Amino acid sequence: MTLPLPCPLIEISGTPFERGQQYGEQAAERILKGIGHYKDQLHSSGLKDSDLAAMIDRFASAIEDYGPQYIEEMRGIARAVNTDLAAILLLNARTEILKLARRREKGQADFIQSDGCTGVFVMPSATRDNIFIHAQNWDWKAECAETAIVLKIKRSDGPDIITFTEAGGLARTGFNSAGISISGNYLETDRDYRELGVPLAIIRRKVLEQDHLAMSMQAVYGTRKSASNNMMIGHAHGVAIDFECAPDETFLVHPENGVLVHANHFQSQVALSKLLDKGVVNMPDSLYRDLRVRQLIEPHVGKVTVDTVKTALSDTFESPWSVCRPPRKSLSNNQSATVAMIIMVPGEGRLEVALLPALGAHFWNYSLDMRIRPVEEPRKAQTNAA
Secondary structure, three states, X not given: OOOXXXXXXXXXXXXXXXXXXXXXXXXXXXXXXXXXXXXHHHHHOOOOHHHHHHHHHHHHHHHHHHOHHHHHHHHXXXXXXXXXXXXXXXXXXXXXXXXXXXXXXXXXXXXXXXXXXXXXXXXXXXXXXXXXXXXXXXXXXXXXXXXXXEEEEEOOOOOOEEEEEEXXXXXXXXXXXXXXXXXXXXXXXXXXXXXXXXXXXXXXXXXXXXXXXXXXXXXXXXXXXXXXXXXXXXXXXXXXXXXXXXXXEEEEEOOEOOEEEEOOOOOOHHHHHHOOEOHHHHOOOHXXXXXXXXXXXXXXXXXXXXXXXXXXXXXXXXXXXXXXXXXXXXXXXXXXXXXXXXXXXXXXXXXXXXXXXXXXXXXXXXXXXXXXXXXXXXXXXXXXXX
């Protein structure tokens, strides 16, 4: 059997524009393939170029207000691949734009298949080697295995970053040299798309730019979004919180017994008492994907390894509606698959990626030089004699 090719490693540095140019020069073929793929899908749904341009322009304004450096980096990418800024903005707001386009065509009752992911935290206390493991299966369109990359960003104004993403995207799943990690899962509620917010890819990039976990969490908790999303944020020293986000409100889920698994439905009882979870109708397998992964990890608590997590995320129960999904037709008639399995051990600067793992997982290794602050021991309280 022929081994799948690894994701290209794209390394960039310098000013935002310079980083973008380097990115575009190294990943031009995959970036252009991704642009073509999403434009074809939008055109096939009946969206005209003028309508698409107006939609993209609204997101450009939201990003510019959030951080003009992100627009500069995208301008650099656009220059290098000889396309317009709007095409790169499409890649960085594609979840929002695809959904809005489909609603425009079919109305509120319709849907397109969205990223259906299964994310995992394993806390150091639950592992054999006292390490924090953060992992994810990314379920999306099978052809996106051909546009995936690993992006490494050398920064002078904050921690370095390594992230798995679609070519042209500023961030997706990854960690930084301060030990902060992030992954995301699709969620859908009745509050989505009432207003436009900051695209998810830009929020994830903001998370990874922070030196301190508190500011990463603020980026998720305090930024208005167009639609719901689940963001899992952790730290190499063993702090991890799952943020179930509606566009205007955020709910927290914490690990239990050293493990947290999240798929594509809300777990917070507070959230479920306040909003309507609409994602399960489109992704009913979400209801057992998290259960299956937890059932496969929990018997090993106290001795969990990276291989334990890989095995759990490779589960084929009820295939092709499984944790590890082979290419199959989705409910919206796309060719859906587990595009990638991503394993992160931030404390070791270690990222592993297997593309289309249901067809035979082969992991490729990537690394980042870490600069994690040492854990400070609590000071002993002093008692003064009366």
